Amino acid sequence: MFSGSVDFLGFNKFPADGVLLVPGRLDYRELLTLAAQLSSRPVTWLVEENALVEPATQTYLAREDVRAATFSENDPDPADIGEALQSKLENGALLVFIPSDTATRFGTPCHITPKQLAFLCDLNLPTVPVSVSIPAETSLATESSSSLPDAIFSLGTRLERHPTPADFQESILEAAEVAFSSRDFLRGSLAETLVAGLKKHHRSTKIYDGTDDSSLSFPKLLGAAIALSKEIKAATDKKRIGIILPPGKPGVLANLAVLFANKIPVNINFTASREAVGSAIKQADIDKFITADPFVRKVPTFPWPPNRDLLLLERIMPAISKRTIKWVILSKLLPARMLSRIMGLSRGGRNHDEAILLFTSGSSGEPKGVPLTHRNVLANVCQFGTRLALPAEASILGSLPLFHSFGSTVTLWFPIIEGINLVTYPSPLETKRLAELIHQHQIDLLIATPTFLRGYMRRIEPEQLASLKFVVTGAEKLPPNLANSFQKKFGKLPFEGYGLTETSPATNVNLPDAEPPNNRTPVISNNRLGSVGPFLPGIAVRLTNAATGERCAVNESGIIWLKGANVFPGYLDRDDLTEKVIIDDWFKTGDVGRLDDEGFLYIEGRISRFSKIAGEMVPHEALEGHLNKILGLDSEAERKIVVIGIPDEKKGEVIGLLSAIASDTIEQEIVDIRYKLMDAGIPSLWCPKFIIPVEEIPVLASGKLDLISCEKIARESRS
Secondary structure: OOOOOEEEEOHHHOOOOOOEEEEOOOOHHHHHHHHHHOOOOOEEEEEEOOOOOOHHHHHHHOOOOOEEEEEOOOOOOHHHHHHHHHHHHHHHOEEEEOOOOOEOOOOOOOOOOHHHHHHHHHOOOOEEEEEEEOHHHOOOOOOOHHHOOOEEEEEOOOEOOOOOHHHHHHHHHHHHHHHHHOOHHHHOOHHHHHHHHHHHOOOOOEEEEOOOOEEEEHHHHHHHHHHHHHHHHHHOOOOEEEEOOOOOHHHHHHHHHHHHOOOEEEEOOOOOOHHHHHHHHHHHOOOOEEEOHHHHHHOOOOOOOOHHHEEEHHHHHHHOHHHHHHHHHHHHHOOHHHHHHHHOHHHOOOOOOEEEEEEOOOOOOOOOEEEEEHHHHHHHHHHHHHHHOOOOOOEEEEOOOOOOHHHHHHHHHHHHHHOOEEEEOOOOOOHHHHHHHHHHHOOOEEEEOHHHHHHHHHHOOHHHHOOOOEEEEOOOOOOHHHHHHHHHHHOOOOEEEEEOHHHOOEEEEOOOOOOOOOOOOOEOOOOOOOOOOOEOOOEEEEEEOOOOOOEEOOOOOEEEEEEEOOOOOOOOOOHHHHHHHEEOOEEEEEEEEEEOOOOOEEEEEEHHHEEEEOOEEEEHHHHHHHHHHHOOOOOOOOOOEEEEEEEEOOOEEEEEEEEOOOOOOHHHHHHHHHHHHHHOOOOHHHOOOEEEEOOOOOEOOOOOEOHHHHHHHHHHHHO
């Protein structure tokens, strides 16, 4: 048994009748702890006869006072075994399954092999999944190990007879979310946690700026950020401060300083339209902006606020150099908690208060303000960091914009809290320079979009990316051909992830499988090409039918709803929008997808990228995949086609195709495409009715498709 504290969540609603309990994991200590909790009920331990279990567990099961039963997962008729086991559930008795030892990454809620899980479901017994989580495995680097419970057991939703593995995955994810969301660190402050991170990693971690090859140690960064925070406090009474800077030392410094001033940083999208920028500034109610004069000159087309509203770092920092030195010295001498009190952070926000404000990209409408709380950001740093499990000496590349949700959480807050070296560069497009930085600093993690990966394919030599351990993509679908071509050239398979600004952002990611301790230990897979990966720790999922809105099984196609400590509380000053997407703490993502039996999520497209024609939902992204194949388009090159739904009086919508492929015979091309699609088994309903020629397909600075521009082109072409 564990010697410290153990939390049991949901056990006050434990079924009174006999059920099969299926813990996601159960080593010997966990087994003894669960046995003590269930001591008032007769328990029979169920184990697969060839399962790898600890010698201590084997000794326990051999005791005369312990009831145990075995089965073979190779039995041709699990239902017969289930019928025989039914007697073990009479009069409220319990069956408790003991999973085999497996190898998997931290934070995986289900350590049961797919074959065993399918067999357990086929037993046809009432089943209750149990999430067993070990907080020490899913903790921030700044957390004190003495403050963590040894384990959290969380009861899942009861599954009646004939459950499916997907049903089990849904239930155990919900139980794991309850466990994760109960953690104490989520009640903390982002600013205080950053102070703790800067203090904890002060000897080993730096920020490197790829524009001038300079570096900044954590002690100097902390001192400078504290000194700058005093200037920010004096500059405005507003609660939010705008930041107009690319990735780099100034951007990191500005964001830290705003938080240390007990204010809220708002990184402005300097690539957005004048209207979108104006909307964001107005919504955020900002009157002061931190930037640098060289950047002002570099982006002359940006609608810069008046000079009196700009806080220019290259003018402020030299003037406060003495105070910076004082704070560098004090920050080295004082413990993190005392330093935070002196800075006044204990009087600042925490937990459910707004910590940062981001805006959606505006790819499908006016940008919406997304306030992320301290709880949201801390949760996602822990979720992503846990699954990634980078060593302390690792380095990551920070070239995604700071106004991008991944650029904010993963390449800004994550490295400071977890003690990861950060190498910055202001643009993700300059792949030649980025490859030089990857090679120079032996970077371990590259976060990119498929669009940016194509730049590496054209310009970079394989040895320049040799140090990379992880290449993770997001923001758009990763074409399998591109992933395979990248692996063939560089020896690194890109892994697709998934997230939204509203989820802080990361929710899913494919990663390499864990190394097993020996060749007998089964490996729980952590990647599946075509999926966006399993869920990160502490995130639950459910689906609703896209046409009816009714709840549906998670292995059926439906609109994805998510729940977790990383899910935002609602849109800025837009209760009307919030009420549509958040119901009982569940967030409606607007994406359509499904879960497979092993917990991998497959995204089939945004609901806005479906057309409802004659009562049928036509997925634009899936159709684009078929079109790319029949047209022989290279997925390593820039996007050449986009499917668009065009309003139609008779059918509601028809399919149009934006095409950047030169053609002199558009009418014949439509006919050819139609026959080729139908030959491939695609319904005629899906076939494009129009081709709209364009010089290039519009994309945003983040690499995502610019749907607003695409739809505008389509509408204007048909008017």
